[in-house]
Amino acid sequence: MTDSTLLSDTYRLGHRTVGRIGYGAMQLAGPGVFGPPRDRGAALAVLREAVELGVNHLDTSDFYGPHVTNQLIREALRPYRDDLVIVTKIGAVRGSDGSWNPAFSAAELERAVHDNLRNLGLDVLEVVNLRAMFDVHGPAEGSIEAPLSALAELRERGLVQHIGLSNVTPAQIAQGRAIVPIACVQNQYNLAHRADDALIDALAADGIAYVPFFPLGGFTPLQSGVLNGVAARRGATPMQVALAWLLHRSPNVLLIPGTSSLAHLRENIAGSGIGLGAEDLAALDNI
Secondary structure: OOOHHHHOOEEEEOOEEEEOEOEEOHHHOOHHHEOOOOOHHHHHHHHHHHHHOOOOEEEOOOOOEOOHHHHHHHHHHOOOOOOOEEEEEEOEEEOOOOOEEEOOOHHHHHHHHHHHHHHHOOOOEEEEEEEOOOOOOOOOOOOOHHHHHHHHHHHHOOOEEEEEEEOOOHHHHHHHHOOOOEEEEEOEOEOOEOOOHHHHHHHHHOOOEEOOEOOOOOOOOOOOHHHHHHHHHHOOOHHHHHHHHHHHHOOOEOEOOEOOOHHHHHHHHHHHHOOOOHHHHHHHHOO
16 A cells, blocks of 8 residues: 655656655665675565555666666566656676776767666666766766766657766766756765765755765664664654655755665655654754
8 A cells, every 4th residue: 555645745856756755776686786686576575565655766777786676676567657767877887796887988878778778678768867987986076078968869869868967076067967957966965974965955946856875874874872862752763863864954855765675665664754853953963
């Protein structure tokens, strides 16, 4: 049964409106986001449950696995619901050792778009994020003109509807917006990692969605005595409070917490219903 009350808060993504709690499929692949899942049946169940609970924004990439998460999404959810927005990401490929390598040439980007189309079972990709790979671990300066122009050409050919940017600096976003409309920005941001504070506000003023990856800390989950204290007062888990803080941060923030667990999926979605008072927010802001 869909619990629309938990997902009633929405924001624009491209030409669509999505719930501000989505789902990130990265953790459905094997260890290190490489290879098949430990439990394929459980992975399929998580995807189906997310959509049943009202999630209509899925984040994925064909370099998760590689190919694994997209194939799971296709198996679990196709034919897709009319309101489902699938966002994918290109700009990298995986080495045979699981390494993350740049794939920024026009030919590599076109191949990635076709791989995503094939493995998701789609004719058009609704939103494609170009992930900058000047530094694997975080944004670093470098021109994105050539790869973004190549992706814009694929948009002109009708293979892509909207373009976003990932792992980028404010300068790269400005450069990108001069080339093509930018639907969203996906960077690392959470309670403990707030380098994009000013960027979030600037994007909100222009109506552009900001999608924080690693909203719960990523491979090293958030840990804080203050966070634990607020969670105890609210009768919630620390991770639910961390998600609720992000939802309070700005209306343009769209969340894509990932998990391979049905219990954690339900917990994450329930976190969107947690209210935080001024005292809670002040304490969390000071972490």
